[in-house]
Amino acid sequence: MTECSRSKFGRYYTKPVIGQTLVDLMNLRQPAGLIDLGVGGGSLTVAAARRWSNLHLLTIDVDPASDRHLSKLLAREEIGSHLHLRADALEPSLAGMVREEFGKADAVVCNPPFTTPIWKSGFDEILEESGFSGCMPVLADADSALLFLSQALRLLGQGSTLGIILPDSLISGAKYRIFRRELLRRYRVDVVVRLPTNSFMHTDALAHIVVIRKGYGGSDQVPLRKLVNGRLLPRIALVDVERATYRMDYDFHATAAVVTWSVDxxxxxxxxxxxxxxxxxxxxxxxxxxxxxxxxxxxxxxxxxxxxxxxxxxxxxxxxxxxxxxxxxxxxxxxxxxxxxxxxxxxxxxxxxxxxxxxxxxxxxxxxxxxxxxxxxxxxxxxxxxxxxxxxxxxxxxxxxxxxxxxxxxxx
Missing domain, CATH: 3.90.220.20 (DNA methylase specificity domains)
Structure with missing residues (x-):
């Protein structure tokens, strides 16, 4: 397995600069424990280990090659402990397994696969517990990103933080407008960052970093940012909940704020x-x-x-x-x-x-x-x-x- 190659599980592994940007945006001093849900090539785990020394890590992945690959990667990092759980990231009973094996986690990081999964019994439970079961006319139409997001939120306790990479469909698509409304009503969205189209190897898929806090109430305003050439643009587009429900895409709101034509x-x-x-x-x-x-x-x-x-x-x-x-x-x-x-x-x-x-x-x-x-x-x-x-x-x-x-x- 290579860090930035395409996985047989439909994933496109995160480039290191994207992983480092994601963890840097998570407003945490020193999490007691961090979970990487669907760890894949390990870019997010390595970025977290480099930001927070002596970190207690739990990585989860169904791929049997992940454990060996991560052991080599993390051997060069200063970590407190590392536990790897070989399991389906969308297993409905995963939250119980994590509490039993790992205990409390202050943070979760996740880069979901760009796939539409075959609907399984228990997926409705994942969406129900996170508050998103009413977001889709047909639950079976939910894509992997929404299910991974919901599962990640289930793994977090109150007062914890999630850093996740979401496809543009969840951020901008009309199909997911009700999802955005519920997300902003139930959780605090700290920032949404539009990523360049070359952020993942072997695809130009458009995606966004989203940092979410659980247990702080809903969102009032949402800061939108953009990553260009490995750096965050200094300008922040601050939008209210109504406009963020319509779209949470930096380019959409930044363009709307600029006078397109220099005329009356x-x-x-x-x-x-x-x-x-x-x-x-x-x-x-x-x-x-x-x-x-x-x-x-x-x-x-x-x-x-x-x-x-x-x-x-x-x-x-x-x-x-x-x-x-x-x-x-x-x-x-x-x-x-x-x-x-x-x-x-x-x-x-x-x-x-x-x-x-x-x-x-x-x-x-x-x-x-x-x-x-x-x-x-x-x-x-x-x-x-x-x-x-x-x-x-x-x-x-x-x-x-x-x-x-x-x-x-x-x-x-």
Whole structure:
């Protein structure tokens, strides 16, 4: 096992700088005991051992190779004691096992796997005890991160601290909005830190460090921060609970706080007030390939096309064509993709059948030209990126896109 390699259990091991940042953000002088839940490659355990000398550690992992690997890693560290428990981190009876084997822990650290587990009996018990059983319309849809978070909170006593890495879906996704509301109502969230997309080896998944305290009541305000090039940006976005429930992503709130256009704000209108229509493409790319149907997909939206008016290959749709068709004057914006903010263009001539990964926007020609320029500008791309969410390929909702601020001053 290597510290930063991908695990067969669906995990991407934490880079040392991320682990050190996580433990440094935990506001603890000297925990009596610390648990690493799903220890994996051991980056979080080593970071904790280097911050707090003579630490009493409990590491938990189902992988039989973890114990041997950790013994070698920790041989170079000054620790008080180390106990390794080979067990499934999502075993419902784990809390009892930990109390019997280890006793009280002041802190838990955790980097959950990026997987959706097969639902097992007892998972509902884990979610129930942590207060999150009512957060999902269907409990079986809960992903590993939510289950690991819930389990970690079960292992903590009152007045203890959790440092965990959560995927962007839990921080920004609409699906988990009720979860965020319950988290902030029941626990004190000390900080949420947006991590760079290269924080884990072999994936560009977007994730966030979250530090949570149990037994201090709910949250009033949530500090949001960002890690860039191994350092925390000095600026902190402090948001209230209502805004944090909507999203706990630093980029989203930091971008919202900046005036996008240097003009009188009375002349700025949301895109939704200006469009004549907006439609999502209706053809799946895979289905079109199987059927031999020519379509325009996000892979056809090359970086060199960003902000430009281009010619599409086809002319007119077939008679009775009801699917989304791009025509001259339309704006096309990517709905999904890792770099969707760069996939924004206008149709100068021709036409094409659009896949369901693209939004088609129709608006008056003079507005369309300036709107395209604003969407594709540096600040426009930053705005689109901040409104997208997802662990791997990002997703931009139509509701968010329609809130894009268009400067009417620039449209004159």
């Amino acid at each position: 704000q009375n002349s700025v209108r949301p895109l939704g007030d200006l469009v004549q229509s907006i439609q999502r493409g209706s053809m799946e790319a895979s289905a079109s390939r199987k059927a031999g149907i020519e379509v325009f997909h996000t892979t056809d939206m090359l970086p060199s096309m960003t902000g430009r008016w281009i010619a599409l290959p086809q002319n007119e749709p077939n008679d009775g064509e009801r699917r989304a068709w791009a025509s001259p004057g339309d704006l096309l914006v990517a709905r999904v993709g890792r770099n969707l903010e760069t996939k924004v263009l206008g149709v100068r001539s021709g036409g094409a059948l659009l896949t369901d990964c693209i939004y088609r926007i129709r608006m008056p020609r003079n507005l369309a030209r300036q709107t395209l320029a604003q969407l594709s500008s540096e600040s426009g791309r930053a705005w689109l990126a901040s409104r997208s969410s997802g662990v791997g390929a990002k997703h931009l909702s139509m509701a968010d896109l329609l809130t894009f601020p268009v400067s009417l001053e620039e449209c004159k």
